[in-house]
Amino acid sequence: MTDQNQTTVVGALPNDGSEAGPIAPVLVTRLTWALFLACLGALGARLLGWWEPTGAAFGPFAVDGLTLLLWVVVTFFAGIVDSYSLRYLAGTRGMVRFFGRTLAFTLAVMTLAAADHAVAFVAAWLVMGLVMADLIGHVPGWPQAQSAARLARRYFLGSSALVGAALTVLWWETGATTVSGAVAAPGSLPTTTVFAVAGALVLAAMIQSALLPFHGWLLSSMTAPTPASALMHAGFVNAGGILLLRFAPVVTAEPAVMLAIVVVGAASALGGKLLKSVQPDVKRRLGCSTVGQMGFMIMQAGLGFFGAAIAHLILHGFYKAYKFLASGSRVEHVGPDAGREGDSLGPVGLAVSLVSALAGGAVFVALTGKGAGLDSGLLLTLIVVVTTLHAARTALARTALPMSARLGAIPLVFLPAIAVYGAVYRTVERVLHDLPVVAAPAELTLAHGLVTAAFLVTYVAVETGAYRHSRRLYVALLNAAQPPAATVLTSTEEYNEY
Template identity: 60%
Template sequence: MTGQQGTTTVGQLPTPTGTESRRPAVLTRVVWLLWFVSVGALVAQFQRGEPLEVAGLVVVDGLTVVMWVTVTFFSGIVHSYSRRYMAGNRTMNAFFGCVFAFTLSVMVLVAADNLVVFGAAWIAMGLVMAGLIGHNREWPQAQAAARLARRYFLASGVLLGLTLGILWWHTGASTVSGIASTVGTLPSTVVLVTAGGLLLAAMVQSALVPFHTWLLASMTAPTPASALMHAGFVNAGGVLLVRFAPVVSIHAEFMLAVVLVGATSALAGKLLKTVRADFKGKLGCSTVGQMGFMIMQAGLGFFGAAITHLILHGCYKAYQFLASGSQIAHEHPAKAKTTRSMGGVGAVVTVGTALAGGGLFALLTGKGTKLDTGLLLALLVVLTVMHATRELVRQPSIPTTVRYGAVPLVALPAIAVYAAVYRVIESLLVDLPAVGQPAELTAVHGLVAVVFVVLYLAIESRVYQRSQRLYVALLNATQPPSSTQLTATEDYHEY
């Protein structure tokens, strides 16, 4: 608090004395061991080039090993961070058990070929995450948030189960790979119904609008659990669409609907973020928007780009949540730093860097060099670079000449790294059915792109802030149920 004087003493961490108290250390080591094994599996996949299968049960292919490496890395970071964050908490062992169980459920999900195993892992993943959201049993708000999330996750699980059941009934296949090879023989109505079920299940799990309420209510979870949620759990929607790409991509019209769903959530998340005052709330709205971008990329037929997006977004969001405590500014409002307006030179630097970034991405990946939906993928890269460079250009703490000169020197190498990661992911997914073909470019795609860019630029320029009614509507849309909100310091029971 401003003006408060005194010395804060931090006590020594308790020394483990029993079997139970050693659980955090043991599970942390096990998770990092799983990460090393996953990296080995990734290297082996590169060398072998063919998936390793247990017929009718699991398949270890490019998508599996990529997600294994990703989820065990994030989980290892969360386990290591939580050993100090949760120290002294009497429910520490239960917390580590849940985080480890979540890790295992995701690893099973991305390797499952059997439909029953896939559906069971999907439901288990949701139930464990709901338990982490309501980890603090003494907070009625945490329990309310957990119940809300559990309802959403169970609805998603039931929807997925019904969809898989319909596919099994009409194809006779009990595996994901079996469905992929027979879905082309199904009636159009069946394909559209099951594709819609998959999309809805993915939207719930990835917290897309209008199913984002559970995510904004989940701030009762311990910060490490929030990091794992935003870096891993919400990515399950993208994994689902990639694994069932032969179903969702069979009709061009449905793929266009996927693009529209993603675009809506991308813009809505960006808008909602602007009215949240709390840092974690902003991160939650940002996740809603970023998952929209991921779904858009899948709808364009670039499933490799969707996986790349969820991995890089996971790295960024995990860091943001674990470092969220450092974002609180204890200073008088009059002394608070504000961002500068860009000015003419800043606008030129921003737009020029964005266009150069899109061109570099197209050059390095080959996406956007032909008359197909790769043009829209490159456009998304341009908008992303423009947003990032705009934030850098407006930083008040950096001298003007340094900012203008450093922006392209930072942004363009970052795009080169992104393109390199994308190429690697794309090569690992090359054997997955229906994953390597971009959607056909149509006039409707062009219209969607124009509307999206106009609305995106309107949000960037803050033109919408002139409408008080819109502001109130956005503020209401970001409010989770009142029963899940901690409104008083005393609710935290910290003292």
């Protein structure tokens, strides 16, 4: 870009031993870690029985188990992102602004977690979305980043309007101005009101968690700095599951609503996996993976196991934060056929994967008790089996170890991992015991059977690669994965100022 004038946004790092940047980012990072330690101490006191904040009200706010758990999670992820960003953004002109936004996002999520008054809840939901949109468009003078920010802002304003409408209807019907009061007696609400409120809440959750067909804002958000992407995928998209848990008494009042949540979750779980298969770059593949994982999380909520959904979003947050912050190391200069010789597992590898998955499901049932009866817990266990099977097959195909070593390591690695998941699930349920609804397993119906059959058939088609034989599907996936043209960078010259 030698023939254009452009303001330099990156400067040289000092090498004379002086401070590498302004003091504000360091102070924000230390404050965030101090908040994490304080929240962790409060959560530990609750788990040890030293403090029981059930229903503790502070004006428009109330502290319960979910509040403490979310405070710990969001401050931890924000602390990791801030610590990483001290070096990642060193020398950039917008460094102070970035740290101001991450602190504002952290405080907005903490406010949302504690908000009980309807106005405070909607305001925190709105601010959280607007701050994240600003992070997406963080780079000044970059048209694609600003377009992506505007697109995300429209989505988040829409989800905020849906949440506001749901709370307004609840206030009109119940006279309660608090979230806890509005959801206290869903049985007294007319059926049409329940469907309207639940529908608005589910749509808002789908938008915030980037479920199909609302995934466009997430795939357009790759203009955000990598630390902002980590915070987005580890924390922001989880808001959909949190919203459904807060309003669980309403969404569980009608079995049809819960079945619809299972359907939209299953569609995104499979759709995200399919979209990932046609992505050429690391960050967008991770974005599609998030769409799929949020689908699994919403499925668990639709089955009535909100504790499982919260455990899923916490563990997924750890995984996705690491993946984004380490995304640079995943860029390899290899040919398109390199490293694929291990893809064929053979009958022995397939048998080991299947046995490990079934054993993982048995371990999950033994540790949690879910899936031992003829209810939706069986489908929750099926999700555990399916995810374990996929992880085992992926590890067998991609790990650069002799096949004999891989076969022996699969049960030794994945069975303890399932045990850890079960322990996290039980701990989360213990923390959330003061919420109105944490588990509401549904009776299995023919509709559940049809959804499960369709899910399994599609999943097998994806895992075996049968879907690759359809050119029409390939084109459809490419089109569905394309973000709006205004957010796509078509030439590196558009941002390379050197």
